[in-house]
Amino acid sequence: xxxxxxxxxxxxxxxxxxxxxxxxxxxxxxxxxxxxxxxxxxxxxxxxxxxxxxxxxxxxxxxxxxxxxxxxxxxxxxxxxxxxxxxxxxxxxxxxxxxxxxxxxxxxxxxxxxxxxxxxxxxxxxxxxxxxxxxxxxxxxxxxxxxxxxxxxxxxxxxxxxxxxxxxxxxxxxxxxxxxxxxxxxxxxxxxxxxxxxxxxxxxxxxxxxxxxxxxxxxxxxxxxxxxxxxxxxxxxxxxxxxxxxxxxxxxxxxxxxxxxxxxxxxxxxxxxxxxxxxxxxxxxxxxxxxxxxxxxxxxxxxxxxxxxxxxxxxxxxxxxxxxxxxxxxxxxxxxxxxxxxxxxxxxxxxxxxxxxxxxxxxxxxxxxxxxxxxxxxxxxxxxxxxxxxxxxxxxxxxxxxxxxxxxxxxxxxxxxxxxxxxxxxxxxxxxxxxxxxxxxxxxxxxxxxxxxxxxxxxxxxxxxxxxxxxxxxxxxxxxxxxxxxxxxxxxxxxxxxxxxxxxxxxxxxxxxxxxxxxxxxxxxxxxxxxxxxxxxxxxxxxxxxxxxxxxxxxxxxxxxxxxxxxxxxxxxxxxxxxxxxxxxxxxxxxxxxxxxxxxxxxxxxxxxxxxxxxxxxxxxxxxxxxxxxxxxxxxxxxxxxxxxxxxxxxxxxxxxxxxxxxxxxxxx
Ligand code: ADP
Numbered sequence: 001x002x003x004x005x006x007x008x009x010x011x012x013x014x015x016x017x018x019x020x021x022x023x024x025x026x027x028x029x030x031x032x033x034x035x036x037x038x039x040x041x042x043x044x045x046x047x048x049x050x051x052x053x054x055x056x057x058x059x060x061x062x063x064x065x066x067x068x069x070x071x072x073x074x075x076x077x078x079x080x081x082x083x084x085x086x087x088x089x090x091x092x093x094x095x096x097x098x099x100x101x102x103x104x105x106x107x108x109x110x111x112x113x114x115x116x117x118x119x120x121x122x123x124x125x126x127x128x129x130x131x132x133x134x135x136x137x138x139x140x141x142x143x144x145x146x147x148x149x150x151x152x153x154x155x156x157x158x159x160x161x162x163x164x165x166x167x168x169x170x171x172x173x174x175x176x177x178x179x180x181x182x183x184x185x186x187x188x189x190x191x192x193x194x195x196x197x198x199x200x201x202x203x204x205x206x207x208x209x210x211x212x213x214x215x216x217x218x219x220x221x222x223x224x225x226x227x228x229x230x231x232x233x234x235x236x237x238x239x240x241x242x243x244x245x246x247x248x249x250x251x252x253x254x255x256x257x258x259x260x261x262x263x264x265x266x267x268x269x270x271x272x273x274x275x276x277x278x279x280x281x282x283x284x285x286x287x288x289x290x291x292x293x294x295x296x297x298x299x300x301x302x303x304x305x306x307x308x309x310x311x312x313x314x315x316x317x318x319x320x321x322x323x324x325x326x327x328x329x330x331x332x333x334x335x336x337x338x339x340x341x342x343x344x345x346x347x348x349x350x351x352x353x354x355x356x357x358x359x360x361x362x363x364x365x366x367x368x369x370x371x372x373x374x375x376x377x378x379x380x381x382x383x384x385x386x387x388x389x390x391x392x393x394x395x396x397x398x399x400x401x402x403x404x405x406x407x408x409x410x411x412x413x414x415x416x417x418x419x420x421x422x423x424x425x426x427x428x429x430x431x432x433x434x435x436x437x438x439x440x441x442x443x444x445x446x447x448x449x450x451x452x453x454x455x456x457x458x459x460x461x462x463x464x465x466x467x468x469x470x471x472x473x474x475x476x477x478x479x480x481x482x483x484x485x486x487x488x489x490x491x492x493x494x495x496x497x498x499x500x501x502x503x504x505x506x507x508x509x510x511x512x513x514x515x516x517x518x519x520x521x522x523x524x525x526x527x528x529x530x531x532x533x534x535x536x537x538x539x540x541x542x543x544x545x546x547x548x549x550x551x552x553x554x555x556x557x558x559x560x561x562x563x564x565x566x567x568x569x570x571x572x573x574x575x576x577x578x579x580x581x582x583x584x585x586x587x588x589x590x591x592x593x594x595x596x597x598x599x600x601x602x603x604x605x606x607x608x609x610x611x612x613x614x615x616x617x618x619x620x621x622x623x624x625x626x627x628x629x630x631x632x633x634x635x636x637x638x639x640x641x642x643x644x645x646x647x648x649x650x651x652x653x654x655x656x657x658x659x660x661x662x663x664x665x666x667x668x669x
Contacts (some may be wrong), residue, residue, distance in 0.1 A: 027062065029150055037143055041136050043126045044175050045105060048115070049073050049148065050122040052280045057601060059280075065127070065371055066104070072102055074123075082123055084444040086114040091138035092131050105206055113144035114433070117151055144557070159285070162197070166289055169193040170296045183304045187219035194274070194293060198286055200258075201276020206230075206238040207262075207301070208270045215239055215270060215400065241271035247291035260294035272297065297627075327396065327421040335360045335373055338416065347396045361418075365393040372404055373417055373563035390424070398425035417523035443618065450620055457505040464502065469496045495501035506620070508561065508637050515644055517560040519668050523548045523590045525559055526667055529566035530588065533574065540584065542577050547589040552598050553657025553667035557645045562665075565641040568634040569602050569661045575625070576659060597647070604660075608653040 034046045045065025049058040057081055059073035078098050085091050090113040095102035107127040115122040124147050133383040139323060145277050175184030187205045195203035204220040215238050217228040230236050237252045241259030249256050258274040272294045322342040330339035337358050348354040348363040361369040386405040393400055398419040450518045475481055477615045577584035593599040616622045618639045623632035642649045647665040654660040
């Protein structure tokens with residue numbers, strides 16, 4: 001029998017302390033401790049037995065003096081016997097009935113030291129053929145403590161490393177999510193990482209679709225691309241895991257499956273499912289890890305969902321903002337643009353690109369900018385409400401109704417203004433056109449009823465007048481009339497004839513005379529009209545400028561009447577220029593209107609037409625001229641002739657002064 005060597009209590013302590021200080025690997029540390037054990041207690045071999053799987057057999061996790069540590073060393077049931085034996089301290093045990101142990105130690109008895117730890121107790125077994133001395137037993141007791149500490153240290157080290165790796169996996173995951181904003185891509189690499197970390201066969205992440213009451217597999221570590229969806233009340237692990245509070249192991253598909261719930265704020269988000277665990281897996285450890293990963297994953301998923309919701313809301317608001325046809329611009333209190341919609345940006349960028357942070361003045365005309373600034377001051381008062389005004393703005397290109405509203409932040413402070421400009425250019429133009437049409441209609445209605453009235457009178461006067469003229473003519477031609485009487489008769493005839501001419505003119509105006517219809521060239525008629533007034537113009541020193549488009553289409557009409565219509569306007573123009581001290585000018589043009597009509601424009605540089613005169617110039621007998629010079633029928637007749645030709649005539653004051661008459665006649669087919 002070997003005598004126990006000199007006890008040296010320092011040895012194990014120093015080994016442990018030195019190893020910890022050196023950051024030695026637990027495996028090396030334990031090997032060294034086994035050497036110390038053998039040195040201190042004697043014996044041929046030393047082994048540490050631990051149970052890695054709950055209720056599983058004991059296996060050797062370290063030892064010295066063996067060639068092979070693998071396989072089961074001690075059944076769980078047998079361990080109780082050892083435990084009882086060593087409960088009060090290291091004890092020498094006979095190994096009868098513990099066949100595998102006895103066989104592997106090659107000894108029928110052994111010193112057994114119970115190693116307390118957080119899980120099931122482990123055993124340090126030293127093949128000791130002889131009974132140890134009491135000092136050796138005391139030493140063994142302390143060694144047991146040392147081993148417990150070393151194991152705990154190793155466990156902590158493993159835990160720390162494992163947690164560091166979990167943190168790394170989660171970090172990679174959150175970087176992936178925030179980098180791509182794609183949850184699925186990041187989940188896939190997370191599933192792979194977790195699977196590697198847990199050394200399992202397959203890890204998958206299932207997400208809950210609340211509306212569909214379904215769970216969908218979003219990521220799986222083994223690259224199985226098949227889309228899998230299950231009902232939330234399915235018996236599958238993923239559905240069962242969703243309802244748990246913590247991670248758990250369950251039996252499914254003939255093996256143990258680890259399921260961890262993914263829970264968001266007040267709702268279930270899904271499940272982390274880990275399948276195919278290695279036989280020696282530390283279940284408690286993995287359960288904790290899975291729970292932790294699930295917890296952090298849930299936060300990330302919840303954040304991605306929230307972000308997606310916020311982005312969606314934001315996009316919706318942006319779409320609404322940009323779909324508005326009204327021009328919207330938001331400025332801060334310094335009148336710098338902080339937001340604008342597409343409509344505004346498009347209209348404001350006519351000269352230079354419209355950008356944020358520019359001053360409003362750079363983007364809109366000074367009038368609007370000034371008014372918004374004014375409103376700015378008004379808005380500083382509490383309750384400053386919206387106000388509207390109409391503007392013509394060259395920068396934005398049109399007429400606008402601008403409404404400015406104070407921009408109030410959530411604390412109730414005014415932080416800027418919202419200006420909305422509605423383009424009313426088209427509306428204004430339509431209104432002006434409508435007003436013009438209304439006036440024209442009123443005019444033609446009035447003239448039409450006047451025409452009927454005048455036509456009636458003209459016919460009534462014409463018949464007796466022709467009778468008077470006929471008789472006077474007979475008297476003049478009669479031989480027995482005295483000379484002075486004849487002269488008076490001639491006078492009567494002339495005046496009567498003048499009256500008859502007026503009646504004839506009236507009949508033209510009322511359209512009650514037959515009109516010829518042939519294709520005529522308007523430029524030719526205009527030329528003839530001008531020629532007929534050449535002598536009169538020369539006397540009055542009036543110059544004419546012409547701008548004739550010989551390509552202008554022909555019109556269907558009565559050339560003589562059209563000539564009369566043009567001459568009447570030309571005569572008025574001559575009269576108007578006569579009031580001019582400087583050069584007297586008439587400009588005549590023949591061309592085409594935008595609507596494809598043949599347009600004759602006659603402009604003079606006279607004094608123009610007074611505003612109160614303008615609405616009445618086409619009325620019969622309306623004249624501003626002295627008695628004898630004007631009858632007030634010239635334009636009335638012209639109006640009648642143009643109407644007969646289905647054309648229009650309008651009078652206006654030319655922008656450069658003087659009056660302008662525009663006659664549009666429909667082109668002949
Ligand atoms: P009259 O020439 O006999 O007065 P019109 O019917 O031709 O009759 O014209 C009516 C009135 O219209 C004129 O008295 C004059 O006041 C106004 N007028 C017509 N043409 C012109 C013109 N070119 N410039 C200014 N006033 C005009």
